[in-house]
Amino acid sequence: MHTATIEDFYRETASLIPEGINKEIGHFNIFPIADMVARHAKKQPMPYNRRAYYKISLIRGRNKAEYADKEVNIEKSALLFATPKIPYNYIPLDDDQGGFFCIFTHDFLIQSKSGVVLDDLPIFRPGAIPIFQLTDEATEEISLIFSKMHKELASDYAFKYDLLRNYVLELIHYGQKLQPATALYPSHTASARISSLFIELLERQFPIESPGQKLNLRTAKDYADRLAVHVNHLNKVLKEHTGKTTTDIITSRIVQEAKILLKQTDWNISEIAYSLGFEQVAHFSNFFRKQTKLAPVAFRT
Numbered sequence: 001m002h003t004a005t006i007e008d009f010y011r012e013t014a015s016l017i018p019e020g021i022n023k024e025i026g027h028f029n030i031f032p033i034a035d036m037v038a039r040h041a042k043k044q045p046m047p048y049n050r051r052a053y054y055k056i057s058l059i060r061g062r063n064k065a066e067y068a069d070k071e072v073n074i075e076k077s078a079l080l081f082a083t084p085k086i087p088y089n090y091i092p093l094d095d096d097q098g099g100f101f102c103i104f105t106h107d108f109l110i111q112s113k114s115g116v117v118l119d120d121l122p123i124f125r126p127g128a129i130p131i132f133q134l135t136d137e138a139t140e141e142i143s144l145i146f147s148k149m150h151k152e153l154a155s156d157y158a159f160k161y162d163l164l165r166n167y168v169l170e171l172i173h174y175g176q177k178l179q180p181a182t183a184l185y186p187s188h189t190a191s192a193r194i195s196s197l198f199i200e201l202l203e204r205q206f207p208i209e210s211p212g213q214k215l216n217l218r219t220a221k222d223y224a225d226r227l228a229v230h231v232n233h234l235n236k237v238l239k240e241h242t243g244k245t246t247t248d249i250i251t252s253r254i255v256q257e258a259k260i261l262l263k264q265t266d267w268n269i270s271e272i273a274y275s276l277g278f279e280q281v282a283h284f285s286n287f288f289r290k291q292t293k294l295a296p297v298a299f300r301t
Contacts, residue, residue, distance in 0.1 A: 004051045009103065026108025028164055030149050033059065033099040054109075054118060055082040056171050057101035058142050062093040065131050069259035072131045077139040081123050081130040081175055085207060087264055100146035102168065109165060123175045132178040145170055195241040198223055198234065202250065206257055211271035215254075218277040220246035255291045258284075262300045269296050 004012075006027055056079070059065075063074040067088045072078075074090070077099065082088050106118055118124050134142065149167045152160050201223060205215050217223055223246065224231035235246045242249065254276055261272045273284030288296050 006053055006103070006105070009051070009053070026105045026110070027053070028102065028104040028108045028153075028161065028168070030100060030102040030146065030153055032150070033057070033097055033101060036101075051082065051103075052084050053103050053105050054084065054124075055101055055103050056080070056168070056175075057082070057090070058099040058139070058146055059090060060098035060139065060143075061096050063090045063097075064093060065090040067129055067131060069256045069263075070129055072129065074131075074133065077134045077136075079132045079134055079138075079142060079171075079175055079178070081172075083119070083124050085203075087260055099143070100150065102146070102149060102171075104168060108161075109168060121172060121176065122179055123172055130175060130179075132175060142171065142174060145174075191237045192241060194227060194229060194234065194237045197227055198238065198246070198249075201226060202253055206253070208257055208261060208275045211267050211275055213275055215275070215277040218250070220250065223250070251291065255288070258288055258296070259292075259299065262296055272296070 058077070058079055059074055060077045061074075062076075063078075065072045065074055065078070065080060065088070067080075067082075068086050080088075080090065109118060123130055145167055149164055152163055152167070157163070201217065205217055208215075217226065220235060221231050224234045227234065229237075231246070238244060238246050238249060244252075258272060258276060261267060261275070265272075267275075269284070270281050273281045276284065278284035278287065285296055288294070288299070292299060
């Protein structure tokens with residue numbers, strides 16, 4: 001499986017790294033989407049894969065966004081947040097495309113005095129689909145922030161990167177305000193903490209980076225033992241907080257990763273089955289068919 005690096009991004013888009021940008025700790029850049037669409041019109045479309053950087057996009061125009069194993073139709077404009085953990089792309093459905101996107105690394109933003117840890121922010125927590133359809137008013141507000149970033153990056157202001165970090169944080173907070181309140185203000189009870197630790201432990205099993213990698217935790221009991229709670233208690237807590245059983249949540253995440261591996265890699269079905277903890281291909285095929293109504297090969301093609 002290939003995870004696109006910053007170097008891959010510039011090579012694929014034939015873009016030049018701005019002079020002096022590598023003097024900074026971390027990396028940041030911003031691009032008008034219309035320019036990228038024009039370049040990609042002559043090449044392959046944006047690949048569906050994981051990137052080794054974060055990306056925030058203001059997409060203007062009709063598009064189909066693919067995020068993890070979900071598809072979202074964008075009719076007018078949307079704000080999309082992407083992390084290095086989840087593969088994504090968006091496909092223009094007409095020629096009238098606009099907006100901006102910025103890319104940045106974790107090291108770029110941790111220079112902020114806010115001490116922000118990106119993966120701890122609600123917008124980047126696992127399980128969400130951070131694609132938000134926008135009103136005309138919201139589109140203009142966000143476009144103004146991107147325009148300021150674009151202008152600032154070209155300036156010779158000595159503290160421009162500090163200002164750019166503030167703009168990135170402004171976009172993140174804008175997106176978080178678009179999220180449901182439950183994502184922003186999780187409960188701090190003991191049961192909520194167990195639920196949160198379970199999700200964190202589950203997500204640490206992914207992504208699967210190579211056929212030789214194998215899931216360490218596969219069952220509800222595996223997770224309960226690791227969290228030092230009884231499996232019945234874990235199940236009760238998750239049912240209260242998510243409406244789903246432990247096994248339901250684990251199954252859903254394995255199916256999501258299976259879809260990603262089938263779509264993104266050229267691994268054979270046996271390799272995918274092994275990496276997801278299935279000792280026999282038939283067991284994986286039956287599991288996948290039960291959850292999706294399709295055989296793995298049929299889903300891939």
